[in-house]
Amino acid sequence: MDIKGFQFSAVEAAIKKQGRKDLALIFSEVPAQAAAVFTTNAVKAAPVLLSAERIAGGRAQALVVNSGNANACTGEQGMRAARETSRLVAEGLGLPDEAVQVSSTGVIGVQLPMDRMRAAIPALVEGLTSGTLDDVAEAIMTTDTFPKMEARSGQAGGVSYTVAGIAKGSGMIMPNMATMLSFIITDAAVEAQTLDRCFRRAVATSFNAITVDGDTSTNDTCLVLANGMAGNQAIAGETPEALAFEALLRDVLLSLAKQIVKDGEGATKFVEIRVTGAKSDADAKRAAMAVANSSLVKTAFFGQDANWGRIFAAVGYSGAEVDQSLLSLCFDTVCMAKHGVFAGGDAEALGTEVLRKKEFTVSVDLGLGAGAATVYTSDLSHEYVNINADYRS
Numbered sequence: 001m002d003i004k005g006f007q008f009s010a011v012e013a014a015i016k017k018q019g020r021k022d023l024a025l026i027f028s029e030v031p032a033q034a035a036a037v038f039t040t041n042a043v044k045a046a047p048v049l050l051s052a053e054r055i056a057g058g059r060a061q062a063l064v065v066n067s068g069n070a071n072a073c074t075g076e077q078g079m080r081a082a083r084e085t086s087r088l089v090a091e092g093l094g095l096p097d098e099a100v101q102v103s104s105t106g107v108i109g110v111q112l113p114m115d116r117m118r119a120a121i122p123a124l125v126e127g128l129t130s131g132t133l134d135d136v137a138e139a140i141m142t143t144d145t146f147p148k149m150e151a152r153s154g155q156a157g158g159v160s161y162t163v164a165g166i167a168k169g170s171g172m173i174m175p176n177m178a179t180m181l182s183f184i185i186t187d188a189a190v191e192a193q194t195l196d197r198c199f200r201r202a203v204a205t206s207f208n209a210i211t212v213d214g215d216t217s218t219n220d221t222c223l224v225l226a227n228g229m230a231g232n233q234a235i236a237g238e239t240p241e242a243l244a245f246e247a248l249l250r251d252v253l254l255s256l257a258k259q260i261v262k263d264g265e266g267a268t269k270f271v272e273i274r275v276t277g278a279k280s281d282a283d284a285k286r287a288a289m290a291v292a293n294s295s296l297v298k299t300a301f302f303g304q305d306a307n308w309g310r311i312f313a314a315v316g317y318s319g320a321e322v323d324q325s326l327l328s329l330c331f332d333t334v335c336m337a338k339h340g341v342f343a344g345g346d347a348e349a350l351g352t353e354v355l356r357k358k359e360f361t362v363s364v365d366l367g368l369g370a371g372a373a374t375v376y377t378s379d380l381s382h383e384y385v386n387i388n389a390d391y392r393s
Contacts, residue, residue: 003151003162004187005029005229009127010139013120015113016068016106023117024139025124025131026063026183027093032227034060035196036101037203039220045072046082047102048219054098058192060225063183064089064124065103066117067140067168072108072218081112088118092125103221105168105181106142133185137166140181144168145263150255154188154248156241159232161188163248167256169263182207182222182256188245189228191236198246199224206253209285209375210261211292224249258376267378269301272361275315278371283320285373287364290318292377301379306351308336315364326367332360 010024036055038048054060064085071078086100093100104112137147151164169180190198203222228234235241262270273292278284291297294314300307308329316322324340331354335343354360 002153003164003185005227006133006185006187006225007128007131008133008136009124009131010135011120011124011127013066013113013116015066015116021135021139022067023120023124024065024136025089025128026133026136026185026225027128028061028185028225028227030227030229031059031061031099032225033190033192033195034058034101034223034225035192035199036221036223037200039218041218041220043073043218045070045104045108045219046074046078047071047104048221050079050082050086051101051103051221051223054101055223057098058196059099060101060223061095061099062089062093063101063103063223063225065105065136065140065181065183066112067104067142068106069104069110069112070106070108070219071104071112074109074111077111081114081117084114085112085117085121088121089125092121101223103181103183103219103223105140105219108218133164133166136183137168140166140168142168148256148259148263150252150259152248152252154244156188156230156232156235156245159230161186161230161232163188163245163252165252165256167260169260180207180220180222180260182253184222184224184249184252186224186226186249187228187230188226189230189232189234190226190245191234194236194242195224195226198242198249202246202250202253205250206257209373210257211289211375211377261376261378268358268381269355269379270359271301271377271379272359273375273377274361274363274372275366275374276363276372277326277366277368278373279321279366279369280371281373282371284366284371285375287315287318287320287322287366288373288375290314290320291362291364292375295380298377298380301355302381304352304355306331306336306348306355308342308351311362311364312337312340315366320366321368322366323368326365328365328367330361330363331355
């Protein structure tokens with residue numbers, strides 16, 4: 001990966017347990033344009049509150065992130081810990097505190113072990129000369145089974161640049177921000193308003209279009225840094241360069257979002273839910289999310305049960321405008337129901353064959369208009385219960 005002006009580090013601080021790297025740092029060699037979106041949960045972790053306050057200035061130069069402990073529901077002590085972590089990193093890098101973003105993920109309600117954090121931060125800063133983005137991707141994992149990374153290259157004014165990103169997430173995945181942690185870096189020069197606009201639109205069709213279990217975390221954060229060290233003239237407005245940058249950014253975020261769903265806790269299926277024919281895009285999104293979040297639907301996916309009636313029921317309670325006499329539904333290309341009733345024939349057997357695949361598409365046509373939306377989800381398995389029953393142990 002050829003991306004200019006960024007350095008990376010990850011060390012073991014034994015935040016939750018020994019034997020793995022759990023404290024990571026991303027550093028831009030120059031101040032970067034920055035934008036972020038955070039959880040909409042009313043219960044917000046200390047690092048979210050601190051980082052949201054700082055990102056308002058639109059600039060950042062470093063991000064420190066830990067796994068194993070969410071630093072959420074930890075009161076004033078938790079906020080002091082977030083500020084001290086930031087201060088120690090800033091001092092090590094020779095930066096003002098406000099230039100450092102802070103993020104955490106892990107168990108809620110437990111105070112950060114600041115003695116171990118303090119001891120680990122000097123090595124974290126020193127490790128910037130030899131670390132990689134892969135190291136950071138691995139250090140931020142919790143119940144994830146694999147690190148999530150993506151990178152794409154583009155050009156602006158004949159100058160090549162790179163957009164790269166990492167993410168973590170497996171459970172507590174549900175839209176209303178970004179649904180997990182994800183950090184995006186680019187060496188492209190991008191004007192501040194353009195970066196914010198492109199980023200938010202890309203999040204809307206990627207991280208805000210996935211669900212694993214319907215839970216929105218206290219720590220959800222998605223951050224982008226653009227340091228301009230590729231040397232291009234700043235991308236701005238709705239120019240062809242800006243549209244190309246947004247498309248590239250969207251591709252990176254969508255790849256990461258899909259990786260999260262495929263790594264959903266206990267997941268055995270990756271399912272694309274497409275809703276068309278709605279009165280509006282918003283209605284289509286309501287219907288798609290109702291299907292994607294339904295425990296009955298998701299357990300049917302796990303059991304390979306072509307129970308299309310559960311899907312129609314979810315659409316019906318979604319809040320979208322629905323005329324059941326116009327509803328149609330397909331599993332991949334197999335029509336299961338048309339005009340609100342079972343398609344008959346071999347549909348049941350053919351639909352079951354589709355659901356035996358690891359990846360498939362559910363298409364629902366409401367027959368009312370031009371509104372459309374696509375979301376991504378997983379099934380709900382026995383293993384999901386096992387993982388979350390034992391999460392704190």
